[in-house]
Amino acid sequence: MVRKTDISEYLTALKDSSRFGPQVVCHKKIAPCAPEFAHGSVSLSEPVKKMLERRNQKLYSHQYQGIEALLKGKDILVATPTASGKSMIYNLAVLNELALGNPSHFLYLFPLKALAQDQKKVLEGLGAELEEVTSVSCANIAALFDGDTSSYKRRKIRDQPPAALITNPEMLHLSLLAYHQNWSSFFQGLKYVIIDEVHSYRGVVGSHMSWILRRLQRIAAHYGAAPVFIMLSATIGNPEQLGEMLLDRKIHAITESGAPQAEKNMVFINPWDSAAHTASQLLEAAVKRELRTIVYTGSRKMTELIKLWTDPRLGDQADKVSAYRAGFLPEERREIEAQLFSGELLGVISTSALELGIDIGDLDLCILVGYPGSVMATWQRGGRVGRSLKKSAIILIAQQDALDQHFMRDPEDFFSRDVESAVLNPLNLPVTRQHLLCCGAELPLRNSEIILQGSAIKKVLRELVNDGLLLELSSGNSWLSPQKYPQRNVTLRGGGSQMAIIDSESGEIIGEIDADRAMKECHPGSVYLHRARTWVVMQFSLENKEIAVRREKPNYYTRPTSVKQTEILQVVETRIVNGARVSFGRVRVREKVTGYQKKDNRTQRLISTTPLDLPERIIETEGVWIDIPAGIVEAIEHRKLHFMGAIHAMEHAMIALFPLLVLCDRNDIGGISCPVHHQTESASVFVYDGYAGGVGLAREAFDKFEFLLTKTLSTVAGCPCDTGCPSCVHSPKCGSGNRPIDKEACLILLQTIIDNDSSKNPETKQEKSVPPPLYLAGDGADSLARKTAEKNNHPKGLDALPARYGVFDLETIRSAEEVGGWNRIDRMGMSVAVVYDSMLDDFVTYLEDETNSLIDHLFQLDLVVGFNNKRFDNRVLSVYTTSNLHTLPSLDLLEQVQLQLGYRLKLNSLAEHTLGTAKSGDGLQALRWYKQGKIDQIVHYCKKDVEITKNLFLFGLEHGHFLFANKAGHQVRLPLALDTAIAKIIG
The missing domain is CATH 1.10.10 (Arc Repressor Mutant, subunit A)
Structure with a gap:
């Protein structure tokens, strides 16, 4: 086994192979390109220029443009290919500030800890070189601040912040911004904020990131700083727009790279076997040639399976290959990264976890198991190879997926396609x-x-x-x-809280998974793979965030079954597309995992189905949906075709092709097909963002729906299967096991919709935009909007007062201590009670022997207002009557305060700040007066309390709030919808 000088022999052997040669559908050579260096002298300080000269390093054109823009104070986003030297732009800008002696600070943000560790080493190395050629001291140039940093080290960093603080968005969110007072000196000197891999900040993560950066700008301004932002990205279709959505301000985009590139070979394989088995065989051949190889998969399970299948073929070289994915413990990932960099490992099988720019050394071959979902991700992953300007290869092995097969049938569409735009929704x-x-x-x-x-x-x-x-x-x-x-x-990455996966025998934590994913992949009874070992889930506890697993070798695998429902909350926009109504708006989606199937590993036959009772997942998000005209439904059913099978197949195919429209993964979106939806009252197919609040994917699809329909038809029609398959209308994530599916009916449905175009049928009146439909609820009631209006259609403010209301308070004979605690309030006894009656416009006093009259009075009122009257006063009175005091029309102001605020406030505190008045005593003083026989003083005190409560109630009803002082001493408003509360009580 002699290592080849380049990849050529491997590719030749692949194409000449009698087995694999016929599976190659495309081989395209991407020519090398020469470097384009900067013209003219860069405006850096002399010490930094001297350092560059000593390194014999010339700046590429995009590096020069970036540095010049930064020195002019412009925010920039550099979107150039992987390994094009983007990091030198920000590192040179930082070194320039240090060389000039400016007391500045710099914030480096990376999405992964490994990236942060790489860049710390790079910056420290450059700092050492700067020291060698100048008298500039680069001591304390950089420090890592992440979840692995000890408490002692964190305090030290806060007390003596380095020039460059290298961290991640989570730490910025939780530690720096939340405790900004502790970082005041760092924020005061903040000059540059560096944000690497910004293309990864899309979808819900991007929505969070956009707000974190707004908060950062706000805190920096508070300390007198106005930092310049430096963003780095893989090649994307909308760099300027993405940067502006993240920062909420203008940025300067640099997209033309001056870096050289070696020849790359792109090979498409449509395999006879499964994509994963084919990848295992290609990896084996590469490792035996000592070609350094990375294999990218689309799932954690596939990563483990390829490792499991490849090991026996490699024999004593099996330890030269490792799996790598999210869910591994941090120390496991660091070890694998180090082994890759050193060359100890020849191959790695990874999910997207190794897509970003961690330095794992020079690789020769990249194998993609399935299309990554976007042109951008394909080139990003492929950019991991050929970094030393040697020939390299990227092999895309298609899966039986509609999007993969689309490019197998039309490879040129991939190479001619523009890189996708990144979508996020800052207003999620x-x-x-x-x-x-x-x-x-x-x-x-x-x-x-x-x-x-x-x-x-x-x-x-x-x-x-x-x-x-x-x-x-x-x-x-x-x-x-x-x-x-x-x-x-706040969880920035979405997906809910993390659950620990625990070996039930040893008690060792072997991995982690987010709660939403866990309900589908780690439910009780499921088969779970971790580092090429098979486990079966024994226990699943959402409450404890723990999943207990046991080592087993079952002859089956598992897949979950689920049911979904959707409800339209708001129709934002509607238009006619090819004769069908297409709408965009807010929807509520309910999904419940109902059970799981066991399927034979070898034959894929169903062994058994087991029911599960797991919590329902409910999200409110954005969706796009198409209502199928009744005439089309009748035509399909008239031909004795399965209409539900048609719309189900159409839903799957549209979701599969969604990534052609926008940068996303098919797991970022969901779909539901309804033969008769309870609100549209027609057959409807929904596609929605899979994240609460929506991230902009459905919005983008609404604007491009004609294209989506056309591509869906061509993909389904172009698939050679007869009844439907994973290459066209089957979905690997279908909760009903791809039943029912009718490919023929789907084709007729799509063709009929598209043929119903106004340009082809001038007799059919078409409108580009139409008023939103008035969707009816399933019970025939009014629309959601009308129901909401009716719900809020009650008298407002003081107009909400009923004809006769009363305000009530009482004092007790005994204290809580005297009766054995607050759980025995009913033993305290009543000394005095006072009722303000609005019909009398006066106060009525009752003593203990008049409790029957008091209770009769309360039941004559339309509304009884008090402060803690439900939980205290009514319980004191309960021993004096057989009447059910819970049926009184009671409004408890303390209860309203606690419902709104989450904690209780004292009447005196509210009165002082809201009314500018104070109570005349307290309950303990009233007890002493009772023992002293001073009933008149108790009456006066209780009457004053009722008056304060009445005035507080009327103020809150008129103005919609109370005032109080929070823990920081600020006088703040407590909003209260007392009129709404009254409407609920008195109907």
Whole structure:
């Protein structure tokens, strides 16, 4: 086994092979390109120029452009291919500041710890070189600050911040912004913010990132800094737009690379065997030739299976190959990365976890098991090979998937296709709510701030105030969060909390998985693969966030079954596409894993089906849906075809081809097909964003729906199968096992919709945009919007007062201590009670021997208002009557406060800040008066309490809020919809 000088022999052997040669459908050589160097002298300081001269390093054109823009104070986004030297742009800018002696700080943000560790080494190495050629000291140039940093080291970094703090978005969110007072010196000197791999900040992660960067700008401005942002990305279709969505300000995009590239070979294989088995064989051949190889898969399970199948073929070379994926423990991943870099490993099988720019050395071959879902991801993964300007190869092995087969049938479409645009939704409602709370906890929000501009943001702000999650200062136009650290409740990556996977025999944690994924992949009874070992899930505890597994070697694999329902919450926009109504709006999706199937490993035959009772997952998101005209439904059914099978197949095919429209994975979207939807009252096919609040995918599809229909038809029609297969209308994630599916009916359905085009049928009137339909609820009631209006159609403010209301309070004979605790309130006894009666406009006093009259009085009122009257006063009175006091029309102001705020406030505190008045005593003083026989003083005190409660109630009803002082001493507003509460009580 002699290592070849390049990849050529391997490719020749592949194409000449009697087995694999016929499976190669395309081989394209991508010619090498020469470097393009900068013209003219870069405006860096002399020490940095001297360092470059000593390194004999010339700047490429894109590096020169980036540095020049930075020195002019411009925010930049550099989107050039992998290994084009992007990191030198920001590192040279940082070294320039150090060489000039500026007391600046720099924030480096990387999505992965391994990337951060790489860049720390690079920056320290450059700093050492700068010291060698100048008198500049680069001591304390960089420090890592992540989840692995010890408490001692964290304190030291905070007390003496380095020039460059290298961290990740999670640490910025949880530690720097949340505790910004501890980092004041760092923020004061913040000059550059470096954000690497920004193409990974799309979808829900991008929505979170856009808000974190807004919060960062806000905190920096608070300390007098205005940092310049430096963003780096793989090649994407909309770099400028992505940068501006993330920063909410203009950026300068640099997209033309001046870096050289060696020859790359791109090979498409449509395998006779499964893609995973083919990859295993190709990996074996590469490792035996000592070609350094990376295999990318689409799932954790496939990663493990390829490792499992390849090991026996490699014999004593099996230890030269490793799996790598999310779910491995950090120390496992670091070990594998180091072995790759050193060359100890010849091959690695990875999910997208190794897609980003971790330095794992020079590789020769990249094998893609299935199309990665986008042109961008294909080239990003392929960019891991050929870094030393040697020939390299990328082999794409197609799966039986509609998108993969689309490119197998038309390879040129891949090479001619523009790189996709990254989509995110900065106004994702759940994300916006979470980060506005974080903003309010970090610094008071002010109405004039840029972050609050826009009607959508202000609407969310009002909702948070009404929900008691943000409190308005009494002066108005400023808000803060009553929670001290709401940042802890925000998960940036989505998918819910992480669950630990535990070996039930040893108790060792062998991996982790997010809760949403776990319900489909690690439910009780499921087969789970980890590092080429097979486990069966024995116990599943969402409450404890633990999954217990046991080592087994079953002869079957498992797949979950699920059911879904959808509800339209809001129709944002509707238009006619080829004679069918297509709509975009907000939807609620309910999904429940109902069981799982066991299938034979060898034959894939069904062995058994087992029911499960797992929690339902509910999300409100954005969706696009098409309503099928009744005439088309009748035509298909008239031909004795399966209409449900038609729309089910159409849903699967559209989802499979979704990545042709926008940068996403098919797992980022979901779909539901309904033969008769309860709101549209027609057959409807839904495609929706798989994340709460939506991330912009359905919105993009709505604008390109004609293209989606056309591509779906051509893909289904072009597949040679007879009844449907994974290459056209079957889905690997279908919760009903791809039943029912009718390919023939799907083709007729798609063709009929597309043929119903106004340009082809002038007699059919078509409209580009139409008013949103009035969807009816399933019970025939009015639309959701009308029902919401009716729900809120009650008297407002003081008009909500009934004809006769009363305000009530009482004092007791005995204390809680005297009766044995607060759980025995019914033994305290009543000394005095006072009722304000609005019909009398006066106060009525009752003593203990008059409790029957008191209770009769209360039952004559349309509304009984008190402060803790439900949980205290009514329980004191309960021993004096057989009447059910729970049936009183009671409004408890303390209960309303606690519902809104999450905790209780004292009447005196509310009265002081809201009314400018104070109570005349307290309950303990009233008890002493009772023992002293001073009943008149108790009556006066109780009457004063009722008066305060009445005035507080009327103020809150008229103004919609109370005032109180929070823990920080700020006087804030507590919004209360007392009129709505009254409407619920009295109907």
